[in-house]
Amino acid sequence: MTALNTIADSIAGYDQNDMPVDVVRDFLARMIEPIHGTETVDLWDALDRIVASDVISPINVPPHDNSAMDGFAFHGDSLRAGEPLRLACIATALAGHAWSGDVAADQCVRIMTGAVMPAGLDTVVPLELTRTTDDGLVEIPAGALRAGANRRRKGEDLEQGSVALARGELITPAALGLLASLGLARVDVKRRLRVAYFSTGDEILKPGEAPREGAVYDSNRFSLFGLLTRLGIQVVDLGSVKDEPEQLEALLRRATEDADAIITSGGVSGGDADHTKALMHRLGDVAFWRIAMRPGRPMAVGSLSRPRGDGRCVLFGLPGNPVAAMVTFLAFVRPALRQMMGCVRTEPPLLQATSTETLRKRPGRTEFQRGIVSRAADGTLQVCTTGNQGSGVLSSMAHANGLIVLPHASGTIQAGDSVEVMMFDGVM
Template sequence: MDCCSQPGLLPVAQAIKLMRAAITPITATENLSLAKALDRILSEPIYSAINVPGHNNSAMDGFALRHQDLNSEAPLKLIGQSLAGHPFKGVVNQGECVRIMTGAVIPEGADTVVMQENVRAHDDIIHINQRPKPGENIRRAGEDIAINSLVFAQGKRISPVDIGLLASLGVAEIKVFQRVKVAVLSTGDELKPLTDKLQAGDIYDSNRPTLIALLSRLNLEVIDIGCVADDPEKITAAFTRAINVADVVISSGGVSVGDADYTKEVLETLGNINFWKVAMKPGKPFAFGVLQKPNAIANKGWFFGLPGNPVSAVVTYHQLVLPALRYLAGEEFDEQPLLNISIQSDLKKQPGRADYQRGRLTTQGGKNYAATTGNQSSGVLSSVAQANCYIVLEQERGSVKAGEKVNILMFDKFLL
């Protein structure tokens, strides 16, 4: 009996572990300008070539002075000013000070900045009303990032803030992993394009547009194979085309046990199916396999078979496919943290599968509250659209009473 037909279901954590073991992360790289680097994955570490800030500068508008001159109550003489981009070129000597603006270079000789609110000025005579501490209000060179220090490790996904940080270091180009190519298709005679008029028994193909949109958040190269009828020859042709143009094939529908679900038998002719059933709800009929192909990463590609029900497709993509794709793309990342929150209402559940119920976490009066979004049927996509988190109920847990603690997994940027 193979792993596809055994009665037991694969726990979610084990499914993720098996997929990771079977996947070979991408190694091909390319150089990109910083302007095109958003959501790309670094293929090498980045070290700073400069100090940030590059010089000691003022954290306040005020006056730069020598702290030792404050040992007496004698006023100070104003000898010039230091502005951002226009530093004072002289030296601050005994009994002198310089007017300074936020971000301006600390003049030679000065070691402290007093806030302008704490002085009295009369022409070029400055009286200190409130004595600052030594070195106060000065941002030191390299305080943010020191020269030669590690800025980002290999595997970092570049965020908008990361781009700003790299720009502050003068980095104009970075080396990243090439984008993974993902082919997406749907199977099912009942599925119709959005331009068609529905007949009895027809439904619109919502999974493919959803998956393509979700994949766009990863900045992958997405190839739309289209919708394929429940016909072995057509399914074979579609999968053959898909694996010839992509590193990964993601399909929805055709992975359950119905008489017209031909995807499994087709895939067995194109490669190996590693597992077929996962102990999760929604999403038990989830498949993963390795497909043989020419001119690909290590001459093979990977297949993810998602259930046809819309919610099942979204949840299995988010919880199983997404971490696998991020690993394949060369990204290093941490698991999403879980929150432990009291649930506001009873939750129905049977032991045997981990349940990812769709919920909403809100804050009222400084306290967090969690509740489901209502109907948890795997066909009710609005349960996801109205949610901002999963209520994760462990595999062997049963029904939950209002007030019990449950684990909350917040939706991330790859789903919201």
Template sequence: MSAPSCDDPHRPGALDIDSAHRRIAAAIEPIEAIERVGLRAALGRVLAEDLHAPLNIPPDTNAAMDGYALRGADLDADGAASLRMVGTAWAGHPLERTIGAGECARIMTGAPVPAGADTVVMQERTTADGDTITIRGGEAGSNVRAAGEDLPAGGVALTAGTAIRPAELGVIASLGLTEVAVRRRPRVALFATGDELYEPGQELKPGGLYDSNRYTVWGMLTRLGMEIDDRGHLPDDRAAVEASLLAAAAENDAIVTTGGVSVGEADHVAVVLREHGDVGFWQLTMKPGRPLNFGFFGRALMFGLPGNPVSAMVTFYQFVQPALRALSGAGYRRTPTLRARTAADFPKKPGRTEFQRARLVIADDGTTDVEPVGPQGSGRLSSMSRADCFVVLPADSEGVGAGEWVDVQPFEGLV
């Protein structure tokens, strides 16, 4: 990993966003350790090996809707026929009878299609008179789901490196599996730095602040499925910072700190990382979140996040989140963006990529609009709770006016 260079664009020692992503992605080696876990415990984990289907999914050719199973050859050119019903096929209770010429069977959604039949006509296109069923508007081969059309027996159902979401959990269950092999979850040490920090519930002394960063970062780590080693506060003492980081690096896969990463006399995290670690970069051309330390401390991946609350959250979402997913074995993937129309002005000065807090709204014409949530100061944590997305403005942008289209990163994805 190369150290920051004076040739980095915009500012000596500072990296642009794309370069930072490339450096992080190139530096991470996924955890190789494997565990076997039960089906429900697999949610949020990353598959360690390919899963092959031991059977066809669905196992049998079945009906896609309620109606009548019949032979497509019995329909005339207009899709009509008059047939004799010879039985009923229920989901879980197949009809053990072959459908012959001029015959049909009542069938329910999901029931196996009886032998001899190859078509299901929905009940809305039929009329029953006793056992005589009149078909109108049928279509040969319709409304039938073939055995194995979702997953054929022996085929790869899920590949190694797949993050297990609810859909994947359902796929695994459909294969009849009760446990799977997954990558071990990364163990992440978490620190907040600063003598001014107090725990919620403590008496706040003059000049003190309640620690919010450790709780927001803990929340983001938890939602990523990390195993968290919360080590509390680091004082503004170089020796204590050094000892704590060395101990954390020996027991964890990654370390995330907040505060102490700039150039002040009490910013010991940056100093200790440069002296004992392998520094990838320490400053970015972004706002908020210019001071961001990335590297390795011992064997542990290290992120020193800024102390300003919004800066800590922005840098976590942009860099720590994809890095920890890659460490988990799910690959390095940047936060996706969508396009939205601005409902108001988003002012900006050129020079740094900005991630402005905003809120998505649906306009009267059905388009997705985005509106600001107020002042963008990096200490205004409450603005993050009012926002549901970032508007991403490139480094050379001089801001955008109302009615323009911009890139937007939603905070929440489908789960």
């Protein structure tokens, strides 16, 4: 892994006391390396895994020309402009039961969706476009369709020998079905990423403990558990630790034993009790940033040495405020972990929506405001905030369905202006 100071020297605008969001993303993209190791799994266990090597299609999909509709198959060159076509139906072709026989120019075959096209036939007229004449012929109205209509060609979806899924693709439900359509029962995937996480702070209470003055319940541990679980990785929950250097060091060393990455929440600001900084510096190569963003200004990133000396473990130190921890995870940690997983698509797409209210902001920082996206009367997307945007107002994250992303250089957004939104569906 490249030393942090080497990466910092290569990035224009690097200032650890005032880091623009784009610089943070650039830094992490240069720092993170994909994990090694693959395994072969059954399709039933492949959902949300990352393809380890190109999957080559062993067959043509579809394997034969077939009908895209229930209707009648016939010779397309029998069609005449401006004239109806009348054909005698001589047989029926069912899906899964290929029909063989000769079909003349004035004949057709009743065919079902997915059935193999009889030899020589290239066109299917949908059943609903036809009528049966008094003498039992199938009549196709003039101009109803063109030659070649409603035929799926052999290999139209995938040709034998082509790449069905490329290395680094996420196996989604659709990709899972695609692999099954090739007749594959197993697939090579990257091994699961292992991420350990814990919360820090004397003020932390576990759910179920009796309240006490000055203490708060540990929401970060559960929010991070949910965010990590949605990534399909191996989650190692190490609980919480007080602001005591010996306990913190023991937990960090324990985390480095088997994890690929460690996430902490709390202990990365400038407080007197924040021992995380000193320990991280002693245990590895760590940088502490003040990011030009809201919420989520303090963050630590780096790597810690493994006790066995076999490589290093990536570290992400998140702020302790609940919303700030989630926002910095979504903005930086999630894309970095997906890069570690070997995924080719690390950033979620942003949607465009119209703001229904004025969003006050000053230039010089990126803001992630909690928003609710809905559909306006004209069918376009609109978004409003959830109200109070304080970094400790976790209820606003629960009520929101996305983050309104206001860029570094922008100022106040007026009602009616277009904004970008990171939707929660698919990222948390």
